Amino acid sequence: MSLHSSQYFITYADNYAVGYFKKLGFTKGITMPRGRYLGLIKDYDGGTMMECYLHKSIPYTSIQEMVKRQHDFVIGEIRKVAKVRRSKERSDELTTLALGAEAARACTSVHHAIPP
Numbered sequence: 001m002s003l004h005s006s007q008y009f010i011t012y013a014d015n016y017a018v019g020y021f022k023k024l025g026f027t028k029g030i031t032m033p034r035g036r037y038l039g040l041i042k043d044y045d046g047g048t049m050m051e052c053y054l055h056k057s058i059p060y061t062s063i064q065e066m067v068k069r070q071h072d073f074v075i076g077e078i079r080k081v082a083k084v085r086r087s088k089e090r091s092d093e094l095t096t097l098a099l100g101a102e103a104a105r106a107c108t109s110v111h112h113a114i115p116p
Contacts, residue, residue: 007054008032012047026050 010032013021018028030051041049054060 007056008036009052009054010037010041011050012041012044013050014044014047018048018050021050021052024052026052 009026010030011021011026028048028050030049031053032051
């Protein structure tokens with residue numbers, strides 16, 4: 001089942017708008033069969049024909065939601081790593097308090113000498 005029936009957007013961009021359309025996903029390479037647009041789009045002198053292909057498998061109307069879920073996942077993973085680091089830092093602080101600074105430094109140097 002197709003998510004949308006359109007596969008291509010074709011436009012003519014003037015020389016000042018080519019960069020704008022590139023940012024939107026348009027390319028100068030036209031892959032749409034010529035017979036599908038011939039006579040339907042006006043040819044402009046000084047313009048560049050550009051195309052944007054819509055992949056049938058991409059739900060373009062849901063991209064914002066997908067990106068938000070991915071963002072939330074990555075932030076969650078970063079928080080897990082940060083929590084482990086904070087926990088280790090807190091553990092090092094408690095070791096220093098319990099053993100004294102000199103003994104804690106000795107434990108830390110031994111810990112760093114052992115490969116993970």
